[in-house]
Amino acid sequence: MARAAGVSQTTVSLVLGGNKQGIVLQEATRERVLEAARSLGYVPDPAARSLATARNSLMGVFSFTATFPTDVQHSYYPLLVGVEQEAAAQGYDLVLFTGSSASGPEATTPEALDRVRLADGCLFLGRHIPSRELRRLVDDGYPAVHLGRRDELEGLAWVGADYVSASADVVRRLAEAGHRRIVLVREDDDAPASTDRERGFLEGLEAAGLPGGPAAVVRTAEPAAQITAERIRAWRAEGITAFVAEETDTGGAWRALLGAVGAAGLTAPEHLSLALLGSPPADLAAGPEPTGFDVPRTELGATAVRLLVSVMSGEDLKPPEPLVSCAFRAGTTAGPPPPAGG
Amino acid sequence: MARAAGVSQTTVSLVLGGNKQGIVLQEATRERVLEAARSLGYVPDPAARSLATARNSLMGVFSFTATFPTDVQHSYYPLLVGVEQEAAAQGYDLVLFTGSSASGPEATTPEALDRVRLADGCLFLGRHIPSRELRRLVDDGYPAVHLGRRDELEGLAWVGADYVSASADVVRRLAEAGHRRIVLVREDDDAPASTDRERGFLEGLEAAGLPGGPAAVVRTAEPAAQITAERIRAWRAEGITAFVAEETDTGGAWRALLGAVGAAGLTAPEHLSLALLGSPPADLAAGPEPTGFDVPRTELGATAVRLLVSVMSGEDLKPPEPLVSCAFRAGTTAGPPPPAGG
DNA sequence: CCTCTCAACTAATGCGCATTAGTTTCAGGG
């Protein structure tokens, strides 16, 4: 290539590399190189380039499960939309590490995680990422950002949705609408996403001066079987007028609630109010819009990318707010409680 | 790293590189290297590796539009599911090239395409990929596979759905049900996917001995405005008893057909039969299941990966069949034609 | 006891580029 243009390899590199050093070049020379490159179809080898510069404009995405789950209800997609958009904007290409999905979570080897070092930095999704390996990456100074709250790993940067505030806000609105007794139905899972919602729920009750405590939270491993029409009636008899369900992958709690309410011959918001702490599963999209909040997954993804970029740039400035706010969704399943004794 | 394990860099390379040369190594040495690598979290630099070997276990995915479109109706997702699964199975990680989505299709620079050279091979989606650049890649011997029929670029491997056969099959079944006059409604687009469907439709008519010709195909740029209730009535008066719509990103033709039929106060399959050459848009999933066929997108993605792997391995053996069959979907919108004069 | 042959490594080289030290050329100044 250099010989073809009649100049040195250095000059070619300079011309094609953008000449950040501000070295003076004759316009004629520049043209000659450009012309030669064009006619030869020459393109600087990206591999060699990244070898020489120690960076390759690749941003990793690692998830314990398949990045593209077969289960369409999965919530990764909107995240990835944001990740891709922002990564593109920042000039990075994405590397999807498939190591974990190859042969099931159990078979994931520790080395699989090391492969992410291929990228300049990496985003991690899912709380099942092995702590040990992740810790080593972080300790080694490898730029990593976790999508979703992940406090137990000190030094690991993360971004998450502010479930606490959003949940509290839903409760506040229910209280303002006149509800005095509210129950949270949650599944038997201790993910941060669940814990945060419960915490926000309880904080919301307290802020509104409503009764909280264990009685306000129903935790069940099998919502469909345990949340029955009878139980709903009993709760109503106790004076409970609003029910809040947490959002999960399956939407189990919400489904159970809808089912039981329907089976009891009741409707929302006429007889009682229902709220969902998150977005409804895709297959329920056609039904009534649940009152609750939307997790800004796309924004979450974009925020994560920005955070990762800042980590990669070596800045130690911890971004002040890793929490992204969720927007309240009015929906149609909640309203004022029915007249007392109704 | 080498120093840490007390061996030479060569030995490390041998151990970690799989030792394809069959050089004899002491098990103890091997272990020592492995252990050192583990404790240091050392991973061979992929850039250097690919510089030296010209391969890096990375498979590219390049699409002209964003790989994760905001428009949920988009059909990339199922493709990617298949691509990810198969890539993982074959031991490749995926690189999503975002160059095209960064600033809109128009701003895509030719060099963006060259960046794919970073990967060992690349999958291309979307027919808007600049031919010139793609051609150069192919001519340079770069392993490329196009998802979707793409004949005009000689030497470019591709996999696509067999729309011709599937469409002909739908027509055959309609004919067998008793329909004698069938019309295809298609949009004004010359994508191979559209052309193939029309061809299959016409072949199907011919095979069934039914009247074909230009009159059997309605091509419209604005289906919603041009396919009206009156037009449906006029067609029925002419003796047409079945309507077939092509599937597109927007599902425009199908929507228009459904709308017009409804506006005319008709229902399928009672008054007439409707068929969709593909899958219905997501937002119509709740409605009646259209008779037609399903494009096996996931399988298509997996097939593309397998093809790419074979191309990368340097085998010249052209896989005999780049076409993946679409499965007929009975659906509920088609049946026998109504009694003559009904 | 010395050469020969394996076994088991190690030294050296190059991949294609970015980058940092030069090197050459030419115009003025003295």
Added chain:
DNA sequence: CCCTGAAACTAATGCGCATTAGTTGAGAGG
């Protein structure tokens, strides 16, 4: 006519690895 200095390049080096030539050490054979 020599010296200085800027302009416009070029030579050399190293990134981290794979690979190809060695090199060393330990028996085996004579």
